[in-house]
Amino acid sequence: MMLRLLYYIWWKPKMIERYLKKQGIRALPYRLLIGNFKEMVEMGKEAASKPNQFRHDIIPCADPLFQKTMRSNGKLFAVWFGPVPQLIVMEPELIKEILTNKSGDFAKPELNAFTMLFTSGLANLDGPKWAKHRKIINPAFHIGQVEEDAAYIFCLL
Numbered sequence: 001m002m003l004r005l006l007y008y009i010w011w012k013p014k015m016i017e018r019y020l021k022k023q024g025i026r027a028l029p030y031r032l033l034i035g036n037f038k039e040m041v042e043m044g045k046e047a048a049s050k051p052n053q054f055r056h057d058i059i060p061c062a063d064p065l066f067q068k069t070m071r072s073n074g075k076l077f078a079v080w081f082g083p084v085p086q087l088i089v090m091e092p093e094l095i096k097e098i099l100t101n102k103s104g105d106f107a108k109p110e111l112n113a114f115t116m117l118f119t120s121g122l123a124n125l126d127g128p129k130w131a132k133h134r135k136i137i138n139p140a141f142h143i144g145q146v147e148e149d150a151a152y153i154f155c156l157l
Helices: 002-022 037-049 064-073 092-100 113-118 127-141 143-156
Strands: 076-081 084-089
Touching: 002 084, 037 064, 064 076, 064 084, 084 092, 127 143
Parallel strands: none
Antiparallel strands: 076 084
């Protein structure tokens, strides 16, 4: 039991970290159990202590760790949420590949029962269920329908 715990909280994240490094993907260093949570909290407090300026660029205030990491590591990097890495992709070509890939190489992460209790919908579905629901809602995203909806929304403003 203890070995299994050690595997999931230390050995596996360190192996993933090495694997990402081999592929040229920079990642913030893994910290046991908490991942990069400490840095997120510290930078969030620092950003909140600064006077708010009205501007359209909200990322430095909303997620300063993301901003700093993107500046230092580029548009493809990983951050740690506990022992789980999150790959951040900001390259348009890679995003297109991920979203259009049908081979199953980019699978959605498995959700635990607690998460499933509070989140549901198309974003969490996979396989045949996703295809069925996507087919049902697809007409709502036809360009004509979107233009009509946008015009209605602008009339309300």
